[in-house]
Amino acid sequence: MLHLVNKSPFERNTLDACLKRAAPGSAILLYEDGVYAALSGTSVADKVAKATNAFDVYVLGPDLSARGFEPAALIEGVQTVDYDRFVDLTVEKRGVQSWL
């Protein structure tokens, strides 16, 4: 499954909700305000770094740069994707689950 998380981990609990229920081997895409979870040096960075061991964690580049961040600011192990790759991820995984 490809899991989509679009809210900041400091505003909502959807990232936690997702991490608790995603099956190992799932992909997680952080997009919209969810990109803040991908940044190093925050209070959730360790949690997200740990998550990269169980899941493939991606961040949507356009949403990251719109908010003023560059890939260098990311937690190690989080991969930046563009919209083309976002589409590809939905093809590669059997289904898509949005955490709202």
Place this chain on the structure above:
Amino acid sequence: MTDATEASGGTSVTKRFLYVNRKAPYGTVYAIEVLEMILIAAMFEQDVHVAFLDDGVYQLRKGQTPAVLEMKDFSKTYRALEDYGVEKIYLEKESMEERGLTADDLVIPAAVLERKDMISLMDSMDVVLSA
């Protein structure tokens, strides 16, 4: 997902649908409008599952009196789900425990799943409609 699903994508296919409810009732509209969606979906003879997690478990709490807010009480509509053939209704055990809810607090009898089983259930779905 079956090969038939990938190949034809036709309406004769049966897919595993999951409706995910994570939000409390009345503070937002999602609970009532997703229920309307479930009732319509039931008519299409698909394999429908409904999951209540996190604050979504509050949707099934009995004793709701929204009339005091001039709002519609739709909690009774959950009882109609079975009549519509929607029987695979699950609450997450951990979500209930976090909120101090027990089976006696619920408006319908529903299967309580441990999180580990909710994980595999969700992962098996073809279509996930989150509210």
Place this chain on the structure above:
Amino acid sequence: MKYAIVVNEGPFNHQASDSAYHFVKHALAKGHEVLRVFFYYDGVHNGNKHSAPQSDDRNIVKRWSQLAETNQIDLTICVAAGLRRGIVDDILAPGFRISGLGQLIEACIDANRTVVFGD
């Protein structure tokens, strides 16, 4: 791949409609098919022709109409959610139509992937 897209939120208030639009555009550019974009909950507001953002901002409603015209995409507004919110036939932007929740379910059955954009 064939996609069913669901948009749960209205234009501007949330990024959902923007994200859905960009996803659809890229999916089409990659040769995929988008069977239907279904607007539910506050998503029905994406079909309001009276939306008039400032001229230096993106026009979300018009953008959907243009996408529908160029790519023959079916933009469906849920009748029940629309009625609740005053989105009825005579204020629909071009390319949008009003129909029932059955259209959403059918699209999810016919598609290979369903993607929901919301809050």
